[in-house]
Amino acid sequence: MSENFNSFAIRLASTMGRKDSTTTVRHGQNGASMVPRDKQPALVVEDVMVELGGKIILEEVSFTAGPHMLVGVLGPNGAGKSTLLNAIAGLLPLKKGTILIEGQVVNGAHGQAAYVPQQERVNWRFPATNWDVVMMGRARLIGWLRRPGHKDKEAVRKCLEQVGMWEKRSSLVSELSGGQKQRVFVARALAQEANILLLDEAFSGVDVASQEELVAVLKELRNEGRTILVATHDVATLSARFDMAVCLNRHVCGWGPPDEVTPTLIEELYSAHTSLHRDKDE
Amino acid sequence: MDILFEPFQYSFMVRALIVSVAVGILAPVMGSYVVSRGLALMGDALSHAVLPGIVVAVLLGISPIIGTIPVAIIMAILIGYLSRRTGFSDDTTIGILFVGFFALGLVVLSVTRGLPVRLDDILLGQVLGVSWGDVIATIGLGILALLVLWFFHKELVFATFDPIGAKVAGLRTGLLENLLLALLALVIVISLQAVGIILVLAMLIVPAATARLLVRRFAPSMIAGAIIGTVTAITGLYFSYYFNLPSGPSMTLVAVILFAVAVPLRRIITK
Numbered sequence: 001m002s003e004n005f006n007s008f009a010i011r012l013a014s015t016m017g018r019k020d021s022t023t024t025v026r027h028g029q030n031g032a033s034m035v036p037r038d039k040q041p042a043l044v045v046e047d048v049m050v051e052l053g054g055k056i057i058l059e060e061v062s063f064t065a066g067p068h069m070l071v072g073v074l075g076p077n078g079a080g081k082s083t084l085l086n087a088i089a090g091l092l093p094l095k096k097g098t099i100l101i102e103g104q105v106v107n108g109a110h111g112q113a114a115y116v117p118q119q120e121r122v123n124w125r126f127p128a129t130n131w132d133v134v135m136m137g138r139a140r141l142i143g144w145l146r147r148p149g150h151k152d153k154e155a156v157r158k159c160l161e162q163v164g165m166w167e168k169r170s171s172l173v174s175e176l177s178g179g180q181k182q183r184v185f186v187a188r189a190l191a192q193e194a195n196i197l198l199l200d201e202a203f204s205g206v207d208v209a210s211q212e213e214l215v216a217v218l219k220e221l222r223n224e225g226r227t228i229l230v231a232t233h234d235v236a237t238l239s240a241r242f243d244m245a246v247c248l249n250r251h252v253c254g255w256g257p258p259d260e261v262t263p264t265l266i267e268e269l270y271s272a273h274t275s276l277h278r279d280k281d282e
Numbered sequence: 283m284d285i286l287f288e289p290f291q292y293s294f295m296v297r298a299l300i301v302s303v304a305v306g307i308l309a310p311v312m313g314s315y316v317v318s319r320g321l322a323l324m325g326d327a328l329s330h331a332v333l334p335g336i337v338v339a340v341l342l343g344i345s346p347i348i349g350t351i352p353v354a355i356i357m358a359i360l361i362g363y364l365s366r367r368t369g370f371s372d373d374t375t376i377g378i379l380f381v382g383f384f385a386l387g388l389v390v391l392s393v394t395r396g397l398p399v400r401l402d403d404i405l406l407g408q409v410l411g412v413s414w415g416d417v418i419a420t421i422g423l424g425i426l427a428l429l430v431l432w433f434f435h436k437e438l439v440f441a442t443f444d445p446i447g448a449k450v451a452g453l454r455t456g457l458l459e460n461l462l463l464a465l466l467a468l469v470i471v472i473s474l475q476a477v478g479i480i481l482v483l484a485m486l487i488v489p490a491a492t493a494r495l496l497v498r499r500f501a502p503s504m505i506a507g508a509i510i511g512t513v514t515a516i517t518g519l520y521f522s523y524y525f526n527l528p529s530g531p532s533m534t535l536v537a538v539i540l541f542a543v544a545v546p547l548r549r550i551i552t553k
Binding site for chain 1: 317
């Protein structure tokens, strides 16, 4: 089939009076085999089971997220939200099931996803400026033993501008407010050039106004085609902030638009809690 | 002027100067990581744990630097292994191995009498006694350590600041962790000659902490630390020569005095 195609392309090229037939062929083959990125699911989680220290944390977790999607991962403490994000990031071995990012199996961390960690897991003693933090996202793209080049510096500038932190590039990240810190980490995730962004408890310790700023940045990135997963236990703002929601309580107890998912599942998720107030976030 | 140059008519002082400057540069550069990762206890433990290595090296008549490297590496590996195996926190396993190795060294030392080395010099540092072989080993290993730190700077920085984020980004953080511990062991072993087992921690953390008070960013603070460390080492060396002090305590005192000066100075700078 490809031989036919080749000869056809060469004939076509020669009739058009062009010598460079190889480019024509390459274009043709690519066009034939490539699934447009928009049609391919960005993230497939299939029957995932994760065990930590002999305890099953996640079981029978399946869902598929496309590009252009801002997903809230909802669940009470201990529901496995962080574990799910860690598994997608490739940090945890799966006992069962598969996770695909843009068609590729996640097998150990290979930089397919970018990760914004919970704030308490970052070493704030380290004196990094916002510029330094975003440049860290370039580490793998720059490669071992190499120094950042002009392209990397441009990328860092763009990413900082995109989250509105360019003016503060020389400030120490440890001196920023919670919301600003999150935006710098989002910029770092962008600098990594991954299409999947994972944010673990992005809103905890962040005041409401800054939460909205962060959401605005995330929506902009979603519009550019990225898939963003945010772990949260804030039910009240779910539908205003997210396109889709995964309700998690060891297994997936709901997956769909937040409006459809939440009312029916609040019962299961929070049956142990008497109040639905957003007291945990503040 | 004579006071400055007189000591260096002796070749032992020239050797001491070279080793002191090497330690003054190396220890604070490495120390920047120790300070920002909270590895002070680890550094102290590694320096005490190499005592058996020094004793064995002296027995065999080889450079103490060569003798201590394997002990430091075994110690670093054992800490990781024991923490995983027993579930104790790192500082507990570090503490256990720290005293275990140190005691082993002391026992070996007291059993083998008539060694051409004084315990005082090992514990407190006697940079005036280094040989040309030590000088060459110091320069060679020192350059190696600086090159590795230079080439892996961005990865080590990422893994220090945000180990999980670095791992997700595709960096091999476990490998980087081991690399950093190996470098720490190397720098400690080099520094032992100048400041001795007990006070290695002084050169490792004090100039680096002083630099951190005065300089905000990490890489520039490493350079500032190296400058402060060099000044500390050379000043300490003069005191050691003129007042007949062991080099470790005299360098340590200089380092701590500079730190004490930097604390109020930082107020003025940051205003």
